Each structure stands twice: as C-alpha cells, then as structure tokens.
Amino acid sequence: DAKTTQPNSMESNEEEPVHLPCNHSTISGTDYIHWYRQLPSQGPEYVIHGLTSNVNNRMASLAIAEDRKSSTLILHRATLRDAAVYYCILRDRNAGNMLTFGGGTRLMVKP
C-alpha cells in the first residue's frame, strides 16, 4: 500500500473545527483513503473512508483533493473526547486485507 504523510501533532480549541491533513502523493487509482482514530489505551476505531468524492458522516467529513494526492479529515466541532491519534491509511481494494498504520497525527483539544 502507498505511504501517507501526516503531521505528528496538532492542537485545537474545543468547539472549533479541525482540519487534519494527509499527503499521499503515490496513491494509486484503486486505493481507498481510510481514516481511523485511536483514543488513549483503546483499539483504533473507524472514522470515515472515501475513494474520489468528498464524504460526510456523523463523525466527520473527508475532503479529497481532485488529484487524490492529499486529503483532509474535518471535525466540525472538536470536543475533548476527540483528543486521539488520527491515522490516514491507504488500502488497495484489490490487494491484501490488512491495514498498515503510519505515525498518525496526535490531536490535542484545549478547553
């Protein structure tokens, strides 16, 4: 699976929107973009995924660049419970089943 690059950490204020960037310049046409997050001492949980079009769900929005070489996870109103490590992962729908985790972005939310 192609590699992703994320900032190591970001800070946000509570109740404000957060934009978490992810670069994936070597993405292939069959790669899905997945976002998972991991709260302290927990297993990762699914946030959102997409292929080409922007996606919205109850947790977040995913904005995908037109060339697909980058994407942004958007939390519309950060809460203290959103403090976690956010992982951007590419998964080739035609390849093996596992998810390969990079370093992720540690999001800190200030009250």
Next chain:
Amino acid sequence: GAVVSQHPSRVICKSGTSVKIECRSLDFQATTMFWYRQFPKQSLMLMATSNEGSKATYEQGVEKDKFLINHASLTLSTLTVTSAHPEDSSFYICSARDNVGGAHGYTFGSGTRLTVV
C-alpha cells in the same frame, strides 16, 4: 455495528510464563483476523494475519514459535505469547474484517495491555 471483543484487557505475568489473548467477533463471522502490537508512543505494527482453519501468516521478524496464533472458528482467534519476557510487554490489538459492514469493514478490539515482570 460489528463488534470485536478482546480479552483480557490487562494482564501481568511473570517472566517465562505464557499468556493467551482472545479475540472474538460478536455479531459477524471473520475468516480473517489480524494481530497488532503497539509499543508506547509508537504506531500499530502488524504481527500476523490469522486465517480460520489454516496457519497464520507472520510478518517479517515476528517469531511464529513465540507468538502462537490459533483461529479455530469463524468467531475466535487467540494469540499466545509463550515464555514471555519483559521486552514482550506491549499493547496487543486484534482486528477483524467485517465483510458485512461495507467497504471499510475493519473492526478493532479494545486491546490487551501485557506487562511481563
């Protein structure tokens, strides 16, 4: 939605003993489960892929005789850390592919924190 139950959540064992960690898919069948290990301040590292009814596939550098994986049913995979040593202390996390839940389909357990003393 899909739920993966992992047990125990925390275990402390003496050096030289073995520890078994269970991973169950509660409301779906999982022919494939994955085992990850996570050291403090680091990301998840895939250890092995567990296949129901067949041998697990281990990632490079992971000792298959030390980390025994059994996937005897469609809802249960177990990881046994044999002859544990302090350097095996880590956070172990399992994951299962939920073929019912859609394209994202990966559900993770809540993890097992292993401390070897």
